[in-house]
Amino acid sequence: MTLSAALRDRLARNIPTVLVTVEQALGSTPRDGDAVMLVDAGAIVGTIGGGRLEHEAIQASRALLRAGASEQTLDLALGPVLDQCCGGRMVLKLERAAAATLTTLEAIERNEQARRPCVLLFGAGHVGRALAQALSLLPFDVRWIDERAHEFPDVIPPNATRIVSDKPWLLVDDAPSGAAIVAVTHGHAQDFDIVDAALRRGDCAYVGMIGSDTKRVRFRRWFEREGGDAALLDQLTCPLGGTTKIDKRPPMIAALTAAELVRALAGELEPSDVEDICEVTGCGT
Structure with missing residues (x-):
């Protein structure tokens, strides 16, 4: 409230x-x-x-x-x-x-509300729901996107807006400059299209994709075949939450990813907001 x-x-x-x-x-x-x-x-x-x-x-x-x-x-x-x-x-x-x-x-x-950094969260599966919950107490404007309306919970966090779209990657272009893009969908191809659109924009504060080191390698090869600039890959965070996770349950991935988002978006937050949320996430900014 x-x-x-x-x-x-x-x-x-x-x-x-x-x-x-x-x-x-x-x-x-x-x-x-x-x-x-x-x-x-x-x-x-x-x-x-x-x-x-x-x-x-x-x-x-x-x-x-x-x-x-x-x-x-x-x-x-x-x-x-x-x-x-x-x-x-x-x-x-x-x-x-x-x-x-x-x-x-x-x-x-x-x-x-108008000053809050924007997070586009793609995917309403297990990790997406956990991440939406992890972000619910943070001063972010969350656009939560999936083509499967039935995957969203009946009640969504107050700082989130539910968006149902069968071509979610097209919504990347509507994000404000400095937004965070997080792809945790149910399909590799869809994740790739979302991240591709985000990297080509060049002005996102954070671009993250669920997966592993192997998925990152596969994406790099696909991205370069599609004409993407390899230098843009430095902007990509994959796996989400770092590579040393000892617990891969969705709530743990969500907590670590929330900390990454705090770091990436801290420059857009009020100083008092950063202090508050770092106590929650342990981001150490």
Whole structure:
């Protein structure tokens, strides 16, 4: 659930709620500016970084609600005041949420959505479904493509759009510059056509194909026979998730591939997004 959806639900049920916003982050801090979370009497949604900082924000928000106040500013030196080793300084705005707050949150989320890097995920088989799930918590715009409508689950991740196409390779041309292309379909020929289209574009941030070292060799031979420039093959990641996997189950391949996508697309993400998702994937950026 997005923060705006959570707030919409609380407003509809008349649950008093505070929006906590990081207005300023100086030095080493657990989150950057504009990080937000919601606090009501019994729950929180989102995070501004955890630890003592977040505990203080939650306590102050609930005190604000009990006092019937409308807003408050907290200026916290993390080291001297909260004994957090990151040692920076954060200014937090606490605001009792209202309809205008919801409008602001919705606008922020629309802007974030428009800036999200695009991932074209081809294939809704075992690995495709695992990868779609692995990407569901990451700030990517996922276009999930297969010609077999029945292969998609009944409920798909909120950041994914289902696309049914019997010529999926043609959709590569519709991807924005800097997109990631991931081919995990049920057929080698289809994977080859998708990767061929992606490499010939020359502007994809990531081009990956499910398979093995042997499949990569076969693709190279096919690609060169089709007139492809051998130099473009340096852009191809195959096998997905590296060559030293000790576990080839779909969830493991998906997790390692998600980490590769984070590395490839990190330049298109907000710094705070990179910090958050590297904690999940262990990508080490």
